[in-house]
Every structure is written in structure tokens, then in C-alpha cells.
Amino acid sequence: MNRTMTSGPPASHVSNPFFASGEQNDFRRDVFEGLARAHKAIPCKYFYDERGIELFDAICHTPEYYPTRTEMSLLKKHAKDIGALAGPGVNVIEFGTGSSAKAELLLSGIDTPASYIPVDIASASLANEAAAMSQRYPDLTVAPVFADFTLPFALPSVAAQGRRLGFFPGSTIGNFTPEEAGAFFHRCARLLGQDGVLVVGVDLKKSKRILDDAYNDAAGLTAAFNLNLLHRINRELKANFDLDSFTHCAHYNLVRGRVEMHIYSLSFQTVRIDGRLFSFIPGESIHTENSYKYSVPEFEALAQASGFITLETWVDADHLFSLHVLRVAHQ
Numbered sequence: 001m002n003r004t005m006t007s008g009p010p011a012s013h014v015s016n017p018f019f020a021s022g023e024q025n026d027f028r029r030d031v032f033e034g035l036a037r038a039h040k041a042i043p044c045k046y047f048y049d050e051r052g053i054e055l056f057d058a059i060c061h062t063p064e065y066y067p068t069r070t071e072m073s074l075l076k077k078h079a080k081d082i083g084a085l086a087g088p089g090v091n092v093i094e095f096g097t098g099s100s101a102k103a104e105l106l107l108s109g110i111d112t113p114a115s116y117i118p119v120d121i122a123s124a125s126l127a128n129e130a131a132a133m134s135q136r137y138p139d140l141t142v143a144p145v146f147a148d149f150t151l152p153f154a155l156p157s158v159a160a161q162g163r164r165l166g167f168f169p170g171s172t173i174g175n176f177t178p179e180e181a182g183a184f185f186h187r188c189a190r191l192l193g194q195d196g197v198l199v200v201g202v203d204l205k206k207s208k209r210i211l212d213d214a215y216n217d218a219a220g221l222t223a224a225f226n227l228n229l230l231h232r233i234n235r236e237l238k239a240n241f242d243l244d245s246f247t248h249c250a251h252y253n254l255v256r257g258r259v260e261m262h263i264y265s266l267s268f269q270t271v272r273i274d275g276r277l278f279s280f281i282p283g284e285s286i287h288t289e290n291s292y293k294y295s296v297p298e299f300e301a302l303a304q305a306s307g308f309i310t311l312e313t314w315v316d317a318d319h320l321f322s323l324h325v326l327r328v329a330h331q
């Protein structure tokens, strides 16, 4: 990136988070609705409270969870190629944040980016990433947006001028169903506008053993991440889940092409949440996450059916992960 990099104190031109108008999350409503279903389920976006963000970051460093390191090496290898495809002076919009390391790799290949706009629902990680990026690149306009990117939202005025590049790393696209992913891409195409570019990291289909291990790490971090959702419900919704009476399990469902994460009840039990009662039988699960895996042709077909054309696709030597550069075809 042709911008000054520094390790000095934070620069002053990181703007306050822009509270994008749009639909709001409702944790209480979603938990009540999800636990009242015949097959209990809670949306995975609620994993990411402060502790959940810490645990996810730790998962990314486990030996079993290959996506992060594989995607980072693809980004490092192809940052310049992405920059060449994107062109100079683009506004970079990152969907979901977490560690700023991937955005730094991406920005390293882009010629004079106009702005960096991280969009996230988790205000703590959003503020941290915005501050880290502003400190590292004092000449760059950093304009964080506090919004749930799974729902429609507006961009701040800094993005009004110049082309837009969306960045959606980490195979977070896999946490949508393919139908939801298609709807997200359509919204993204409208948001990025004519000539917009989207860089997406996608976890590939592979052996069940590798996938089951990646979501059941030996150190128990994924288990803690999953069960932290019950801690969060206890804390925020005045509930009394007994965490010793539930256990984590994840498995690759070959037929559906997705890793499913569940929290299983170990006994007959009744949980009170803000005055309402929910009963569990032994072995009953709360379905907490789907992580869809794609083949390259499957993903390219999905993108093409949802308003994008593929400019470039890169896959690592072990065929674990793919990085796609897409261009808006129609909005």
C-alpha cells in the first residue's frame, strides 16, 4: 500500500462508529423463538460477545483449525494481484472484523486506498480494529460502521466517492445457508455498486476427518466457544443454564456439505430464561452453527447466480481453502 505505515500513537482521523440505520438484532427474541422450536436452534451471530471474540481468536491459532493460516498465506501471496484487479483509490469495506491482520495483508497490495470501512456488530472488536488500522496507516481514513452486516445497512459518506471493494474473509460466508449467501451477495452487489469488487475467502469441501478435527480441537477451545453462548444467555437474559449439564459436539454432515455445531443436553432438565421455562431431554440439541463448505465450481456458480462474475480464484496446494475475486455483474 502506498501509504505511510507507523508504529506511533493512534492517529486522530479514525471517525466515531457510524451507527448504520437498518434492522436491529434482538438477542432475547431470537433465543426465545429458537428454543421454542421442535429442533432448538440459536443463530451463530450471538457467539461473539467479548469472551466469544477472544475464544474465536484462540481457535484460529489451534493446529486443527487450518482456515485462518491457509487464508493468510493466500492473501500474502496474492495481495498484489488483488490490488491490480481492484485498481487504485478504492474504498475498502470489510464485513465482520476480528483480527486486523487479514485487512493489513489485503491493504498491502492496494494502491492508495481511499478509505477503510470495517463493519461489525461487535463494538469492542470494531473499535480495536479501527484503532489498530488507524495507528498503522495514519494517512488512511478509517470509518468504522456499527451494524449487523447480515441485514441491510447504509455506508458512511466517506464511501460516496470512488469505487468500492468488499472484503469478506474467514469463510464467514459458510455460516449462511446457500440461500442466505445468495441474498447477501445480491445486497452486497447493490452496496458495492457498478465496478465494485468483492474478495471472499471460502473453506473447501474435504475429508470428514479434517473437518471434524477442526471443529473439535483437542484443547477444547471450540467447546468453550460453543458453550459460552449459554454463559451469555445466563448473563444477559437472566437464565440458569447449568453448563455442566450440556456438552459441545460438531460433525461434518456430508449430505448437506456443512459442519454442524450443537450443544447437547446431558439430562432431563428445565431451564428458566427471564421467567420462561424450556425443557430438555437427554441427547436433545441446540443447533448453534452451520459452516457450509463449497467446491470451487459450486461457489463460483453461487456467486454468478447472485450478481457477480469471477475475476480470479486461488486455492492453496493442499486444496483446503480458496480465495475469490469477484466483480459486480448486475445490481
Ligand code: AVI
Binding pocket: 059, 170, 171, 172, 173, 174, 175, 215, 222, 289, 290, 291
Ligand atoms: C466465523 N466462522 C467462519 C467460523 C467457522 O469456521 O464457521 C466460526 C467457527 N465455529 C467454530 N469454529 C470456528
